[in-house]
Amino acid sequence: MITPTKGISPDRCLLAVGAQILMQLEEPRTVSQAWARLKAWRIENEHFSPVSFEWFVLALDMLYSLGAVELRQDLLVARRIHAASAQR
Amino acid sequence: MLRQLSADDPRFKTASFTSGMNLIVAEKRTSSTETDSRNSAGKSSLIELIHFLLGARVDKRSLVSDRHLRSVNFHLKMDWPSNGVLTVGRRASRPNFVQLDPDIRPGRQEEMFALGGPAEVTLDEWNKLIEKDLFGVRADASGVSGRTMLSFLMRRASAHGFNQATESFSKQRKADAATNLAYLLGLDYELADGYRKLSAQKATRTQLRKAVNDPVWGRIVGSTADLRGQITLAEAQLRRLEDQIADFQVVPEYERVKQEADALARRIKQLAQDDTIDQSNLEELQQAVTEASDVTVDYMESAYRELGILLGDQVRRRFDDVQTFHQSVVRNRRVFLEAEIESLTSRLTERRDERARLGEQQAQLLRMLNEGGALEALTALQQALAREQANVEALRHRYEAAQALEASARQITAQRLQQQQAVATDLNERREQQAEATLLFSRFARELYGEREAYLRIEAGRENLQITPYIRSDNSRGIGNMVIFCFDLALSVLAHRHGRGPDFLVHDSHLFDGVDERQLVKAFALAAEVSAEEGMQYIATINSDDLAKAVRLGFNDAPFVREPRLTDDLEDGGLFGFRF
Numbered sequence: 030m031i032t033p034t035k036g037i038s039p040d041r042c043l044l045a046v047g048a049q050i051l052m053q054l055e056e057p058r059t060v061s062q063a064w065a066r067l068k069a070w071r072i073e074n075e076h077f078s079p080v081s082f083e084w085f086v087l088a089l090d091m092l093y094s095l096g097a098v099e100l101r102q103d104l105l106v107a108r109r110i111h112a113a114s115a116q117r
Numbered sequence: 118m119l120r121q122l123s124a125d126d127p128r129f130k131t132a133s134f135t136s137g138m139n140l141i142v143a144e145k146r147t148s149s150t151e152t153d154s155r156n157s158a159g160k161s162s163l164i165e166l167i168h169f170l171l172g173a174r175v176d177k178r179s180l181v182s183d184r185h186l187r188s189v190n191f192h193l194k195m196d197w198p199s200n201g202v203l204t205v206g207r208r209a210s211r212p213n214f215v216q217l218d219p220d221i222r223p224g225r226q227e228e229m230f231a232l233g234g235p236a237e238v239t240l241d242e243w244n245k246l247i248e249k250d251l252f253g254v255r256a257d258a259s260g261v262s263g264r265t266m267l268s269f270l271m272r273r274a275s276a277h278g279f280n281q282a283t284e285s286f287s288k289q290r291k292a293d294a295a296t297n298l299a300y301l302l303g304l305d306y307e308l309a310d311g312y313r314k315l316s317a318q319k320a321t322r323t324q325l326r327k328a329v330n331d332p333v334w335g336r337i338v339g340s341t342a343d344l345r346g347q348i349t350l351a352e353a354q355l356r357r358l359e360d361q362i363a364d365f366q367v368v369p370e371y372e373r374v375k376q377e378a379d380a381l382a383r384r385i386k387q388l389a390q391d392d393t394i395d396q397s398n399l400e401e402l403q404q405a406v407t408e409a410s411d412v413t414v415d416y417m418e419s420a421y422r423e424l425g426i427l428l429g430d431q432v433r434r435r436f437d438d439v440q441t442f443h444q445s446v447v448r449n450r451r452v453f454l455e456a457e458i459e460s461l462t463s464r465l466t467e468r469r470d471e472r473a474r475l476g477e478q479q480a481q482l483l484r485m486l487n488e489g490g491a492l493e494a495l496t497a498l499q500q501a502l503a504r505e506q507a508n509v510e511a512l513r514h515r516y517e518a519a520q521a522l523e524a525s526a527r528q529i530t531a532q533r534l535q536q537q538q539a540v541a542t543d544l545n546e547r548r549e550q551q552a553e554a555t556l557l558f559s560r561f562a563r564e565l566y567g568e569r570e571a572y573l574r575i576e577a578g579r580e581n582l583q584i585t586p587y588i589r590s591d592n593s594r595g596i597g598n599m600v601i602f603c604f605d606l607a608l609s610v611l612a613h614r615h616g617r618g619p620d621f622l623v624h625d626s627h628l629f630d631g632v633d634e635r636q637l638v639k640a641f642a643l644a645a646e647v648s649a650e651e652g653m654q655y656i657a658t659i660n661s662d663d664l665a666k667a668v669r670l671g672f673n674d675a676p677f678v679r680e681p682r683l684t685d686d687l688e689d690g691g692l693f694g695f696r697f
Contacts, residue, residue, distance in 0.1 A: 060446055060453075061452070061453060061456075079398070082453050082454060086443065086447050089442070089443075090442060090443050090446075093438070093439055093442040093443075094434045094436075094438075094439045095434075096434060099442075100442060103445075
C-alpha cells in the first residue's frame with residue numbers, strides 16, 4: 030500500500046503519490062488545488078492507474094505523519110526535512 | 118510438237134520425232150530368254166521421261182529418282198505455240214526447277230536487253246506456262262489442271278492409265294477427271310467443276326460429322342442444343358454485367374474515403390471504451406456521495422502502523438495528530454466528489470455528442486462507398502464484360518458452325534439437284550459441241566470396227582458429269598483398249614482444233630497389248646491419217662512382234678519408224694544404254 034505490492038502499481042503506491050503531491054506543493058496550496066494539480070500532473074505524465082480522492086487523502090496523511098506536510102490556515106505546506114534530523 | 122528427247126549421258130539413245138505418225142519400236146531378239154522381259158527396253162520409260170520434262174512431280178518411286186539417273190540432265194526439244202523451238206531441261210536431283218531455252222515467260226521478250234538465253238524457272242511456273250500456252254487455260258480457271266490433261270494425252274502404264282477411258286490413273290476422283298475432260302471436249306468445265314466442289318464439300322462435311330461424334334473433338338463444336346443453352350446463360354451474364362456498369366458511380370479517391378471511414382470506426386469504438394471506464398467511475402463516485410458522509414477511518418490506523426514499521430523513527434507525528442489532519446482534509450470531500458462527478462458527466466455527454474456526429478459522418482461515407490466504387494473496380498467490370506462478350510461471340514460462331522453442319526446434308530443434296538439441272542440444261546444448249554465429239558468418236562470407232570453401235574454419251578449425273586465412250590462388243594480386253602484409243606484420238610483432235618490442247622498424242626505399247634492385229638493395222642492407219650489431216654503428231658511405242666503382225670497384214674511401217682530402235686537383249690540395247 031505504501032510501497033508497491035502485487036495489487037498496487039509503482040505509480041500509485043502511497044510513497045509515489047506522496048512524492049507527486051509534494052511536487053505540486055512548491056507553493057502553499059488548497060486541498061482542492063493540490064488534488065486538481067495532482068490529477069493534471071498524472072495525466073500529463075501518463076500515469077493512468079486510478080487514484081481516487083480517498084487515496085489522495087491517504088497519501089497526504091502519510092506525508093503529514095512523516096512531517097513532510099502540514100496544514101496552515103487551510104493551505105497545504107510542504108516542509109523541508111533535514112537529512113540530518115531525519116537520521117536522528 | 119515434240120521434236121527430240123535427249124540426255125547429257127552419252128549412253129542415252131536420243132529419240133527424235135517428226136510431225137504426223139511416229140513409231141518407236143522395241144525389238145525382241147531371238148537370244149532373249151523367257152525371263153527377259155521387253156520392259157527393260159525403255160518404251161514406258163520414254164513416256165515417263167516426257168512427263169518428267171513436262172512438269173510431273175517426282176517422288177522416291179519415280180523412274181528418274183533411281184540413283185543412276187538422279188544427276189542426269191534430260192532435255193526435250195519441242196515446238197512451243199508462240200515461240201518456235203523450245204528446249205526444256207530438268208534433272209531429278211533438282212526436281213523443283215526446269216531450264217527453259219529460250220526464256221518464254223511472258224514479258225521477257227519485250228524487255229529491252231532480253232538475252233533470250235536459257236532461264237531457270239520453278240516447276241510451278243513451268244506448269245503454269247504449260248497450262249497457259251499448251252492448253253489455253255485462263256489463269257483464274259479452277260478445277261482444270263495441265264498435268265491431269267497431259268496424263269490423258271500421254272497415259273502412263275505405271276499409273277494404270279489404261280484401265281478406263283475416262284480415268285488417267287486408277288482411283289482418280291471422277292469429278293476431277295470429268296472437269297478436265299469437259300475442258301478438252303469443249304464443254305462448260307466450270308459447271309462441271311461444280312461437282313468437284315460439291316464432293317469436296319461433302320468430304321469435309323463427312324470429316325466434320327466424324328469429328329462431332331468423336332468424344333474429344335465433339336466438345337469443340339458441340340451440338341446445337343447444348344450451345345443454345347450455353348448461349349442463353351452467357352447472354353444473361355452479359356446483361357447483368359452491362360446493367361452493373363450502367364449503374365456504376367465512380368467515387369473519386371475511393372481508397373481515401375475508405376480509410377477515413379475506417380478511422381471513424383476506430384474512433385467510435387475508442388469512445389465507447391472510454392465511456393465504459395468513465396461510467397463505472399461515475400457510478401462509484403455517485404455511490405460514494407450517497408454513502409454516509411462520515412467514512413470510517415479504521416484503515417488509517419493500519420496504514421499508520423505499517424508506516425511506523427517501514428520508516429521507523431522517521432515518522433514524526435503521533436497517530437492522533439494524523440487523524441486530526443485527516444479530518445480537516447476530508448472536510449470538503451463532498452465538494453470534491455461532486456466536482457469529479459460533474460466533470461465525468463460532462464465528458465460522457467461530450468462523447469455522446471461526438472459519437473452521434475461521427476456516426477452520421479460514418480453513415481454518409483459508407484453510403485457513398487456502397488453506392489459507388491473506385492475507378493479500378495469499373496475498369497475490372499468492363500474487362501469482365503469484354504471477356505463475356507467475346508465468349509458469347511465464340512459460342513455464336515460455334516452455334517452457326519454446328520447449325521451449318523446439321524443443315525449441310527440437306528443443302529448438299531439440294532445443291533446436287535441444282536447442279537445436275539444446270540449441267541443438263543447446259544448440255545442441251547451445247548448440242549453442237551456434243552455432236553462434234555460424238556461424231557468424231559463414232560467415226561473413229563467405225564473405221565476400226567465397221568458398222569457397230571458406237572457413241573460418246575455425255576450426261577449430267579447425280580455426282581458428276583458422266584462421259585461414256587461406248588463401242589458395242591463382247592467386252593473383250595482388246596476392244597476396251599480400242600475404246601481408249603478412239604476416245605483419246607477424239608479428245609486430242611477436238612482440243613487441238615479449238616486451241617484447247619497441244620498437238621501431240623502419245624500412246625504406250627500397253628494400249629495395244631492383246632488387240633486383234635486387224636484392228637491394230639486399222640488403228641495405225643487411222644492415227645496416221647488423222648494426224649496428217651489435223652496437222653498433229655501421234656507418237657506410239659510398239660513391240661516389234663506386234664508391228665510385224667500389222668506389217669504382214671499390209672501396214673507400211675517404213676515412213677513412221679523413228680530412231681532409236683530399242684532392244685532388250687544387250688547391255689546397251691535399252692533407251693538408257695545401260696542396265697540398272
